[in-house]
Amino acid sequence: MRSFNGQQKQLLVLLTPATLFLSVFFLGPLLIMAVSSFLEPGLYGGVEWSFYPWSYGRVLGWADGFYEEFDIVYLEILLRSAGLALATVAVTLLLCYPVAFWISRMPSRWKSFCIFMIALPFFSSMIIRLYAWILILRDSGFANQILLSLGIIAEPLDLMYSGTAVILGMVYIFVPFMFLPVYSSVENLDPKLIKASQDLGATPFTTFRRVIFPMTLPGVIAGSILVFIPALGNFVVPSMLGGAKVVMIGNLVEQQFLASRNWPFGATLSMIMILFMLLVVSFYLLKVMKKQHAA
């Protein structure tokens, strides 16, 4: 038997380094950010040490009420980001759901090969994958070259710098995040239940709606969360493919730190993103985990 003290000592050795590191460099910075979202912005960046809740009001439209008019521009950006992120979730889901079924019916050698091929882009540089889309979409890019040489269009189309281009870029980057959880829930489907539903006279559509879809829902929700959260806070895709036309909350945060030098407002926007994240994750924990426990 291990002695009680010895075991405690080992635990201490195993846990102390990570605990110290994550407390100082992860929890600490988050706490400081939370605090600084309530501080007054300094004139040249940084913060003034006085309580200043107006950054939150600014997000909703009205600022400190002295020199700024009521303007919902930030709320619009917030809603647009949420909209683009939701659209990204929808498109990745439409792409991945049928493909997951297709791959789950393959012989096992092919299965693992296909999954490797879908996961592989995750391991390659994100900026390079986005760059590929710039080559395709820009005015003198691949898509326009082909359309021009086929005579379909006479003038190059404006494909970049639109919401569609941003959604396309985010879909391209986040596809593996949606595919893997959806696939694992499709793979775990019990074929006997589908057979039973068919034997009981359900049409294919009813079988899908009442049996297959509910059983794959945990994977769909997990994938949606994994896509929605990074898509919502993304600033690389909109700054590469959206230009100045499609500004998302991530770009706004970047501006607060690198251009406007309003750090507390940037911190406030980040706190709002954390709030979104907590909402989404606690929804997942409550709905999905509960169901899995019950099952």
Added chain:
Amino acid sequence: MRKLLNHLMSGYGALFFIFLYAPVILVVAYSFNSNPVNVMIWKEFSFDWYINLFGGETNLSDSSAYVESTDQLFAALQVSLTVAAFATIVSTVLGTSVAVAIARYRFRLQGFYRLLLMVPMVMPDIVLGIALLIFFVGVGMNLGVTSIVIGHCTFLTSYVFIVVSARLAGMNPMIESASADLGANEWQTFRRVTLPLILPGVIGGALLSFIISMDDLVITYFISGVDSTTLPVFIMSMIRRGIKPEINAIATMMLMASVLIASAGIYFKSRKA
């Protein structure tokens, strides 16, 4: 009807893979295009952009080449490799030790530690990036290689933790008990039994964190100093300044490197204990 559905699914699947791979293959193909004016109009096959990157003699005119950036490019690569190496070592040690602690011991804060190691992975990059920026500026630390390494470790630890935990979960704890029964002390058991068994997981986790560190753009973007640009940040600023054929060549080489490392990772992960 059923057959038609199967054909439709196969077609859809094929399109899906074309969507995934065509853009990347396009970049690779056009990196061998000698046209210096428009990257996407095919002129003829050449290795010029690669030779040019490595400082070799080409028949490109000076104006079409982007020579001034080559040194900066290699400096950025060096920073990236340094950061990835240190961040991988630190996060592998931290992540593995927490994974072992949670899998092999019972203690009250297990749930807390699981949560603590999950959160950095779900946190949007940009939030972590600016939290770290505020922190480093607040404590007066200079932004540079050290700050990037620290920043990367905060989330890489989680990835190592996940991979090693998965490995530990598939392991028979009786083997360790057997080692203890045979008179090995804790340290001997860990070094001679546990560590060799989880090693594929540890190596897999380390490779994963190396790749993610090399590729991280958002967090690095906020916490890298003026003279400590990493490769992804450098490439982003290069793209922002304008599309140049050299970027295709750099992109191709980076893609090759990540395919190699990912394949090695899969090999280690699937290797039986």
